[in-house]
Amino acid sequence: MESHDFLMIGARLFRGDRDALDPEPVPLRVRDGRILALGPPALESPGPTEVIDLTGRFVIPGxxxxxxxxxxxxxxxxxxxxxxxxxxxxxxxxxxxxxxxxxxxxxxxxxxxxxxxxxxxxxxxxxxxxxxxxxxxxxxxxxxxxxxxxxxxxxxxxxxxxxxxxxxxxxxxxxxxxxxxxxxxxxxxxxxxxxxxxxxxxxxxxxxxxxxxxxxxxxxxxxxxxxxxxxxxxxxxxxxxxxxxxxxxxxxxxxxxxxxxxxxxxxxxxxxxxxxxxxxxxxxxxxxxxxxxxxxxxxxxxxxxxxxxxxxxxxxxxxxxxxxxxxxxxxxxxxxxxxxxxxxxxxxxxxxxxGVARETGRIAVGLSADLVVLRGDPTADLARLRDPERVMFRGRWFAGEALRSGPSADEG
Ligand SMILES: [Zn+2]
CATH class of the missing domain: 3.20.20.140 (Metal-dependent hydrolases)
Structure with a gap:
């Protein structure tokens, strides 16, 4: 059975509604598809959880x-x-x-x-x-x-x-x-x-x-x-x-x-x-x-x-x-x-x-756990978005292989 309760530690967050990354890593707890807690309360929420160490990573909203x-x-x-x-x-x-x-x-x-x-x-x-x-x-x-x-x-x-x-x-x-x-x-x-x-x-x-x-x-x-x-x-x-x-x-x-x-x-x-x-x-x-x-x-x-x-x-x-x-x-x-x-x-x-701001678009308590884990800081270089390490949607990790529908360099 797939776990639906995650504690992510070690990552720096771009929450969406602030103009910069959080200066320090912030723990983030996800349960049943939603962001349950951020910061110290994330560490204190009771219940079994899977701990994911994202030290050195950056997490942004989907x-x-x-x-x-x-x-x-x-x-x-x-x-x-x-x-x-x-x-x-x-x-x-x-x-x-x-x-x-x-x-x-x-x-x-x-x-x-x-x-x-x-x-x-x-x-x-x-x-x-x-x-x-x-x-x-x-x-x-x-x-x-x-x-x-x-x-x-x-x-x-x-x-x-x-x-x-x-x-x-x-x-x-x-x-x-x-x-x-x-x-x-x-x-x-x-x-x-x-x-x-x-x-x-x-x-x-x-x-x-x-x-x-x-x-x-x-x-x-x-x-x-x-x-x-x-x-x-x-x-x-x-x-x-x-x-x-x-x-x-x-x-x-x-x-x-x-x-x-x-x-x-x-x-x-x-x-x-x-x-x-x-x-x-x-x-x-x-x-x-x-x-x-x-x-x-x-x-x-x-x-x-x-x-x-x-x-x-x-x-x-x-x-x-x-x-x-x-x-x-x-x-x-x-x-x-x-x-x-x-x-x-x-x-x-x-x-x-x-019209979906109450559901997604930020890393905030209560919102859908739509998250992208990156290896580099996207606020320094947007090219970091090209190669996400992991993606979570509605509290579930994207499990498929990274299919691409076409060449990454597109003609427009
Ligand atoms: Zn169109």
Whole structure:
């Protein structure tokens, strides 16, 4: 019988809600899936326990990726190829991806869209203990226009009536969030990221229908106009926020809008993936045009006070589900964030943004025992996140071999 009571000693903790590691090692007691005690009370709690000596190690809260697509295969480049995969093969691949995510310390992820609620079924299997994977928050079919971004997933609506019906379908399927495509995207042939989808009335109708069902809205927004419209409609998270104009990402900066994003306290989920790391400098060692545009876009949002959560958009071409660590290094490089700020974006802040702060995102008494054990200090070097020594999710050590769903160096 597997033990469900652990006392970890010797490790230094990054708790999530403080701006640094604890200066000294802190004992941590886990029982029945939860953090039972920290510090001296951890040593004094009665009952048999398994003592784990983590001297020299660092323990952080489980990581959160606020934007993934479990059903997408990152080795494929078009929606047509994705849709051609047989169902059983796809479902098997989704399970492998979920397991690989957990092996890399990702204990919570928000799935930002699929076509057939397969991620909901996977979530049920994980929650029932029938499969190993992270805590999943699911959006289901993104709401989009006919021929709009990701219309192939079926969440098509034009009128208010259709919007209500699509939202109701997502809620019925057990979606935690409603995903809204407020602008076009890269992945859909014929769709342009800078173009706005839906007018203000329709956006307000989506938010109203979602809120009536008690669901927050995550809005995919590349174009600047779409960011503004979604923000004013009352969405909770802005995905991408790339300030795209006809010239591409980061070419339509709007300073007043960035200040408004900060003032309204929405969360921006900038979907920086590991592939961005290789786009910082060109072969001559000069900063690339992409880096100049996107570092300016993200850095200025941060300067204006915009709050970021960590996210990768895993599943899109070249972006592997278990490669959050590289994405976090990318976020630090592009947004000029310190490692501790990036760690917070991937733990405590993401938990707050996703509405699961009472469950996870920090090392605190009463929360789910979602923990990552590292050999090196991630507040000094985020690259330490790439190779977790052990992962605990809901009080259980991740037992599988460290499967990887693809190459660790991703193209994005
Ligand atoms: Zn996405």
């Amino acid at each position: 990581l959160i990726d606020a934007h993934v697509h479990l059903e997408l295969d990152p080795t494929l480049s078009t929606p047509a190829e994705q849709l051609a995969i047989p169902d059983d093969e796809r479902e098997g691949a989704m399970r492998v991806r979920a397991r690989a995510m957990l092996a890399q310390g990702i204990t919570t992820a928000r799935d930002c869209g699929g076509g057939a609620f397969r991620e909901h079924a996977l979530r049920r299997a994980i929650d029932a203990g029938e499969w190993t994977g992270p805590r999943l928050l699911c959006c289901g079919q993104p709401i989009t226009t006919p021929d709009g971004h990701c219309a192939f997933w079926g969440g098509i609506a034009s009128t208010e009536r259709e919007i209500d019906a699509v939202v109701a379908r997502q809620v019925e399927a057990g979606s935690d969030w409603i995903k809204l495509m407020a602008t076009g995207g890269v992945f859909t042939p014929g769709s342009r990221p800078s173009d706005t989808q839906f007018d203000a009335v329709a956006l307000a109708a989506v938010v109203a229908a979602a809120n009536r069902a008690g669901r927050p809205v995550a809005a995919h927004c590349h174009g600047t106009e779409g960011i503004a419209a979604a923000l004013r409609a009352g969405v909770r998270t802005i995905e991408h926020a790339s300030f795209a104009g006809p010239g591409g990402f980061g070419t339509a900066w709007d300073d007043a809008l960035a200040r408004e994003l900060a003032a309204r306290e929405v969360w921006v989920s900038p979907t920086v993936n590991a592939g961005w790391l290789r786009r910082i400098r060109d072969t001559a060692g000069e900063p690339t045009d992409f880096f100049r545009r996107m570092s300016s876009c993200l850095g200025r949002q941060r300067e204006r006070g915009v709050r970021f959560v960590a996210s990768t958009d895993a599943g899109i071409p070249g972006v592997f589900h278990d490669a959050l660590a590289g994405g976090l290094e990318g976020l630090a490089a592009y947004a000029s964030m310190r490692p501790v700020e990036v760690l917070r974006a991937a733990t405590v802040d993401a938990a707050e943004a996703l």
